Amino acid sequence: MASEAASHISAGALSAIFDDTKPQPREPIVQCVQIKPLPPQQNQQERYRAVFSDISNYVQTMLATQNNHLVTNGLLRKGCFVRLKSFQANLVKGKKILIILDLEVLQELGEFEKIGEPKALENRTEEDEKAQPTTISGNGFYGSKLQGQQMQAHDRTPSTRPIAPASSHATIYPxxxxxxxxxxxxxxxxxxxxxxxxxxxxxxxxxxxxxxxxxxxxxxxxxxxxxxxxxxxxxxxxxxxxxxxxxxxxxxxxxxxxxxxxxxxxxxxxxxxxxxxAEDQSDVPQIRFNFTAIGELQSVEKDTTIDVIGVLKDVGDASQIVSKTTSKPYDKRELTLVDTTGFSVRLTVWGSTATGFNVIPESVVAFKGVKVSDFGGRSLSLLSSGTMTVDPDISEAHKLKGWYDAQGRDEAFVSHASMSSATTSTKPDRFKTIAQVREEQLGMSENPDYFSLKATIIYIKKENVSYPACLSERCNKKVTELDPGQWRCEHCDKTHPRPEYRYIMLISVSDHTGQLYLSCFDDVGKAIMGTSADNLMEIRQNDDKADGDLFQDANCRTWNFRCRAKIDHFGDQQRVRYQVSSAQPINYSDEASRLAGLIDSYGLD
The missing domain is CATH 2.40.50.140 (Nucleic acid-binding proteins)
Structure with a gap:
């Protein structure tokens, strides 16, 4: 019965979402009274807009693309009831808009025609609404149309409504x-x-x-x-x-x-x-970190920028190097950090940070903005835009200090510098099937997930397989051809006679449980293709058949991939990106031992 379904609707919830003075509803239930696709955009996923009603009001919404399957599968349609599990409130050109990040269709409540006579949720006074009653037309989309590009939002927290403090600054935005x-x-x-x-x-x-x-x-x-x-x-x-x-x-x-x-x-x-x-300096956090554990550095792609925290185990002497490209001298100092994973890593600081470094060994130090290098295994370098905080008052630092005082001081640590790609498995790899990767939703949490995958390459995208990179040491940024023999790097502010091509590949792999797309960078691309990207581009320009043969030879080969799964945000869209950090051909002796161990784990006689 419609009356029974109506009793589940969270009346007044939509108004409360946009009103800071009211208690915020938790997972409100509303009725879908209209849903339509947005006009298609070139090279963009299909988008849907919907109108939801709480009997008192209705509001226009935009569905994040991860909810598209609910529409295409026929679950989310006009008349049904939904629970809004995650959403963002936005104002776009004076219109109140909800970005729906996650919702649940309540099939048990059935489907009915629009319940009640909800009014548009607009920025009007109460007198305005009485003077101008809103009627809902059954034709078209409620209110004025909004183009898809106006609906950008970040998928980070449920609400981005402005805050109204009692000060001269009437509206403070996050x-x-x-x-x-x-x-x-x-x-x-x-x-x-x-x-x-x-x-x-x-x-x-x-x-x-x-x-x-x-x-x-x-x-x-x-x-x-x-x-x-x-x-x-x-x-x-x-x-x-x-x-x-x-x-x-x-x-x-x-x-x-x-x-x-x-x-x-x-x-x-x-x-x-x-x-x-600001007069009040205390109500804003001091710094925000997103730490990567030292033991996980082998799974982090080269040139990635990360945050790291560790106990300062050793402090090297300050020294000076001369750049090969600019001939300028640079001051540097090498530090050694350790953490609870049992690993140590060398971290280099530069300039005045190096010459004026006076931190006592065994202090806890947090670094924000360090670059990952593959020099000597894995090492770190503090960027000029990075920061260093000694003994920060955060839970991670307190835990590290307690661990080090209790047991870490006497432990032996594995150095990343002493590890080669063949010996990076000091800690057991978490081998997953493709089905497990999807079922366990790896990469959907706040921090990235790491896993190993044995899979066969079934497709290599030939288009945009590489990019022209800068020749400067440690740059690798994309360069632009100005004229023949002139390639410009905006990052280095230099012009080179030629680029160095580097792989940036997209491959599709398969195992017995499913298929997955993986992103690969230069080192992995060289292993898969058996040649450098420079050589591949030269072959492509001169011999189409040889180019095709290279891709054919690389296809249908089985590898052990070490992967990182991390959610990426594109406007109000989010998706998991699977990135390969290393790829090794199958070692059949090791693989047989792994499978034997897997069989033993079932306890079969």
Whole structure:
């Protein structure tokens, strides 16, 4: 009966979601009163918009793409009832919009025509709504249409509604709510890092810039000031202080080669951007970490930027090296860190951090923004934009200190520098089938998951199999061809006579339980293809048949893959990316032993 189904609906929940003064509903139940696909966008997944009603109000929503299967399978349709398990509240051009990240269709409640006469959830006063009663038409989508590109959002927390404190700053936005579609906002954030002023000279002229990393409870974002804004704001920002920053301020897609922050956007200060030091400096977190354990470094792709924490086991002497490319001297110091995984790693600090380093051994040190290198196995290097915190007041540091004092001081540690790819399995690999990878939802948690996989390559994407990379040491950024014999690297601000091609492959692999797409980078690509990307591109230009033969020979081969599964965010979409960190041909003796051990684990006589 419709009345019984109606009794389950969370009346008034939609209004409460958008009202800070009301208790927030937990997993409200609403009715779907309309659902339609968005106009198709080139090279984009199909998107759906829906209208949900709580009897009192209705609201327009956008379904995140991970919910598409509910529509295509026929579960989510007009008249059904759903439980909203995860969502984000947004304002887009004055319209209240819900981004639905996760929902459950309640099939047991059945399907009915629209229950009640809900009103549109608009930004109006109570008098306005009485004077202008809203009627719901059965034709078309409720309210004005919104294009898909207006509906960008981050899939990080259930809500990104602005906060209204009792201060002169009427609306404080969380950093994660900032996007190119919000034009008037103020954030309250701590400056966790400030760069030196950098200058540049190129064919378009010269200039200078500086950047800061900003942090609040919801996330982090990078902000850059150029030229006049650099002069005006550089002395205003001090590391550790909290500031109000108010638009106008340009929001753009983050240049990931310049930042290690987990944000799809970055800020550029404009001439009218307002920056004020906050009186209350205590209500914003000091720093945010996303630690990778030292024992997991073998599964982290080379050149990845990570955070790491460990006990300082050894401090090397300061030394100086001269760059082969610039002939400039650089000060460096090598540190040794250990943690509860039983591994140690060498970490290099540079410049004034190296020369002025005075941390006592056996202190707990947290590093934010270190680059992973494969030099001598696995090693780390603190980036110029990175930070070092000694004995931070966080739970991870307290646990490390307690462990080290109780037992770690006397332990023997395995060094990454002494490990080759053949001996990286000091800890047992977690072999998974493809079905287990999917069923266990590896990569769907906050931290990445690591696993080993024995699978056969069934497809290698030939298009975009490599990219032209910079020849500068430790750069590997993509270069652009300006003219024949002139390849430009914006990162290094250099022009080279040729690029070095590096693999960036997408392969499909299969085992007896299913199929999976894996991303592979240069070292893995060389192993799979049996030749360098440079050589492959030369063959491709001169001999189509030989090019095809290389791919055919690489196909249908079985490998042991070591993989990392991690969720990636693209606007309001999220998907798990499976990345190969190493690939080894099958060692049949080891494989036979592994299978024998697997059989023994079943306890069969």
């Amino acid at each position: 950093i994660e709510a900032i996007s190119p579609y919000n034009h008037k906002w103020t954030i309250k954030a701590r400056c966790t890092s400030k760069s030196n002023i950098k200058t540049w000279h190129n064919r378009n002229g010269e200039g200078k810039l500086f950047s800061v990393n900003l942090l609040d409870d919801s996330g982090e974002i990078r902000a850059t000031g150029f030229n006049q804004q650099c002069e005006m704001l550089y002395d205003v920002f001090q590391e550790g202080n909290v500031y109000y920053i108010s638009s106008p301020c340009r929001v753009q897609i983050a240049k990931k080669q310049f930042t290690n922050l987990n944000n799809d956007y970055e800020l550029t200060f404009e001439k009218d951007t307002i920056v004020e030091k």
